[in-house]
Amino acid sequence: MDLNKQKKIKMFKSMFKIREFEDVVKQIYRDGKLKGHLQTCQGEEAMEVGAIEALSEEDIVFSNHRGHGHYLARGTSPKKIMAEFYGKVTGTNQGRSGGMYLVDAKRGMPVASGIVGGNICVATGSALASKIKKDNRVTLSFFGDGATNIGFFHEALNMASLWNLPIIFLCENNQYAEATKREQHQKVKKISDRAIGYAMPGVTVDGTDVLKVYRTVKEAVEKIHLGEGPILIECVAYRLLGHSAGDLGIYRPRGEEEEWNKIHDPIKKYKKKLLEEEILTLLEIEKIEEGIQKEIEEAVKFAIESEEPLAETVGKYVYQEEGNE
Amino acid sequence: MSNITYIEALKAALREEMRRDKNVFIMGEDVTRYGFGVNRGLVDEFGSDRVRNTPISEAAIIGSAVGAALRGMRPVAEIMFVDFIMIGMDQIVNQAAKMSYLSNGELSVPMVIRTPEGTEWFGGGAQHSQTLHSMFMNIPGLKLVIPSDPYDAKGLLKSAIRDNNPVIFFEHKQLYTQKGEVPEEEYIIPLSKAAIKKEGKDLTLVATSWMVKHSLEVAEDLKNKISIEVIDPRTLIPLDKETIINSVKKTGRLLVVDESPVSGGMQGEIISVVMQEAFWNMEFPPRRIGSLNTPVPFSESLEKEVIPTKEKIKEEILNMFSD
Numbered sequence: 001m002d003l004n005k006q007k008k009i010k011m012f013k014s015m016f017k018i019r020e021f022e023d024v025v026k027q028i029y030r031d032g033k034l035k036g037h038l039q040t041c042q043g044e045e046a047m048e049v050g051a052i053e054a055l056s057e058e059d060i061v062f063s064n065h066r067g068h069g070h071y072l073a074r075g076t077s078p079k080k081i082m083a084e085f086y087g088k089v090t091g092t093n094q095g096r097s098g099g100m101y102l103v104d105a106k107r108g109m110p111v112a113s114g115i116v117g118g119n120i121c122v123a124t125g126s127a128l129a130s131k132i133k134k135d136n137r138v139t140l141s142f143f144g145d146g147a148t149n150i151g152f153f154h155e156a157l158n159m160a161s162l163w164n165l166p167i168i169f170l171c172e173n174n175q176y177a178e179a180t181k182r183e184q185h186q187k188v189k190k191i192s193d194r195a196i197g198y199a200m201p202g203v204t205v206d207g208t209d210v211l212k213v214y215r216t217v218k219e220a221v222e223k224i225h226l227g228e229g230p231i232l233i234e235c236v237a238y239r240l241l242g243h244s245a246g247d248l249g250i251y252r253p254r255g256e257e258e259e260w261n262k263i264h265d266p267i268k269k270y271k272k273k274l275l276e277e278e279i280l281t282l283l284e285i286e287k288i289e290e291g292i293q294k295e296i297e298e299a300v301k302f303a304i305e306s307e308e309p310l311a312e313t314v315g316k317y318v319y320q321e322e323g324n325e
Numbered sequence: 326m327s328n329i330t331y332i333e334a335l336k337a338a339l340r341e342e343m344r345r346d347k348n349v350f351i352m353g354e355d356v357t358r359y360g361f362g363v364n365r366g367l368v369d370e371f372g373s374d375r376v377r378n379t380p381i382s383e384a385a386i387i388g389s390a391v392g393a394a395l396r397g398m399r400p401v402a403e404i405m406f407v408d409f410i411m412i413g414m415d416q417i418v419n420q421a422a423k424m425s426y427l428s429n430g431e432l433s434v435p436m437v438i439r440t441p442e443g444t445e446w447f448g449g450g451a452q453h454s455q456t457l458h459s460m461f462m463n464i465p466g467l468k469l470v471i472p473s474d475p476y477d478a479k480g481l482l483k484s485a486i487r488d489n490n491p492v493i494f495f496e497h498k499q500l501y502t503q504k505g506e507v508p509e510e511e512y513i514i515p516l517s518k519a520a521i522k523k524e525g526k527d528l529t530l531v532a533t534s535w536m537v538k539h540s541l542e543v544a545e546d547l548k549n550k551i552s553i554e555v556i557d558p559r560t561l562i563p564l565d566k567e568t569i570i571n572s573v574k575k576t577g578r579l580l581v582v583d584e585s586p587v588s589g590g591m592q593g594e595i596i597s598v599v600m601q602e603a604f605w606n607m608e609f610p611p612r613r614i615g616s617l618n619t620p621v622p623f624s625e626s627l628e629k630e631v632i633p634t635k636e637k638i639k640e641e642i643l644n645m646f647s648d
Contacts, residue, residue, distance in 0.1 A: 125392020
């Protein structure tokens with residue numbers, strides 16, 4: 001399953017980077033120095049990193065509003081993402097997005113959707129393109145539990161199944177749709193059961209275990225390469241913070257967050273495993289963490305010092321000017 | 326030249342573009358076997374991978390066209406009636422129209438949605454007879470094309486397919502069986518040029534789609550009294566403002582006829598654009614004709630009250646010259 005020591009360490013670094021980045025973003029936002037919609041993803045790092053590490057560079061990833069971690073896991077520079085949050089010209093979208101619609105076309109990540117479930121049909125079209133071109137690329141669509149109640153999800157799963165498209169539907173079930181607990185927004189016990197209705201395999205996996213997520217997605221990719229069609233993978237984790245950086249999550253039952261924090265924090269769990277397997281020592285971990293903390297500090301500095309976009313560029317890129325015949 | 330129907334002209338454009346570029350493909354509900362027949366027969370030449378019947382899932386049809394376009398394909402999605410486009414609205418407005426802008430121009434969505442508007446000869450009622458193109462004029466990032474005859478339909482569809490932006494191509498059910506002269510040799514019409522369908526000097530009559538035919542007939546009927554210039558914008562975004570403004574500066578009178586309900590419709594937008602440049606040239610206040618602000622009813626006696634007719638156009642023009 002292609003999981004050597006280097007890969008395991010890389011996955012840890014990536015998860016820690018996301019956590020550190022998000023914690024810093026949350027703090028800056030709460031200090032009143034950032035605006036916009038910043039849906040941070042503390043607690044969801046194992047799903048993001050496990051899934052993305054199982055793909056090749058050629059594969060296509062569609063992200064959503066809670067997408068910071070997807071881009072960081074794929075290798076987008078924290079500087080560019082942070083600069084985007086500050087609305088600067090050096091940002092991923094040159095200040096046109098803010099937090100919700102990040103893009104990294106060179107890394108096979110089109111614009112993320114800020115509309116819940118908005119990318120699922122679009123991702124299906126990407127898989128259709130791969131099928132027609134026979135280019136052997138896999139498309140992965142990330143969405144949350146809330147998105148499995150919207151029409152896009154159902155239309156896309158049906159179409160992808162009907163046409164046997166090379167796509168992984170990856171549901172990051174963080175147990176909350178904004179402020180609504182899953183039990184209050186759908187009756188189905190396992191989201192993966194919804195695959196049955198589309199004659200598609202569906203699996204549920206512990207979304208706080210990065211290695212399990214990795215192996216599940218890797219296996220799905222291999223099956224798709226052998227000609228099998230789409231799959232619905234449900235990863236179950238917990239959004240450790242509120243819906244967005246400013247949300248204190250007071251609608252959650254007392255003790256719930258503490259329990260997940262204590263027992264199921266994906267980073268703590270993975271760190272423990274790496275120590276037990278003697279892949280990293282405590283000292284090495286500390287060194288990695290310090291390095292990443294410094295990298296994120298630099299990202300903030302870079303963002304603050306970057307230039308604002310020029311007002312006269314506001315109409316640029318609304319239309320593609322080039323190549324129209 | 327050959328005398329062919331609007332449907333045949335569209336089909337010819339699709340066939341030529343599919344031969345020319347292997348990335349062009351068609352998808353939609355029953356495209357090989359039902360509906361108005363624009364795509365019918367193409368599957369025999371291009372196969373079912375490139376002429377794709379889909380489930381009745383407009384969000385997935387439009388959304389997957391967006392995704393395929395992002396990956397270098399040139400999908401031509403058919404939405405069987407424009408009314409059904411509402412199901413895929415998010416995918417057009419929030420996804421397709423924003424991709425270029427949000428990616429600093431790095432990503433493009435070269436797709437076309439073909440869809441028929443307007444009333445039918447057999448009566449479609451409130452959810453199968455609407456004219457919805459005006460609402461899309463409020464969405465930056467889209468191009469809007471609305472051809473009124475076979476010649477324009479073919480040349481504009483070829484350009485729409487080659488364009489690197491999302492294009493909505495509004496056809497009209499009543500036009501499908503209309504015939505017109507279309508050259509045998511290849512031609513394209515740029516998505517930026519209005520057509521002066523008939524020259525005149527007393528009144529500028531801007532009309533679109535099925536209303537162009539009515540307008541030309543009225544111009545003919547009134548030719549001994551009033552010299553009417555009929556202009557078809559052909560594309561609403563981009564809009565060829567210059568051709569319309571220059572005409573109004575010459576005639577001093579403007580009437581805009583479009584099947585959209587008048588409230589918030591394209592008629593008001595065109596009048597507004599023209600007034601900013603040609604107000605002092607006006608000899609009479611600009612006028613507009615559209616559908617009444619009601620749903621389209623089934624009964625023929627009610628339907629003709631709602632939609633613009635030749636008689637209504639004529640009456641309005643005579644009013645504009647009554648003094």
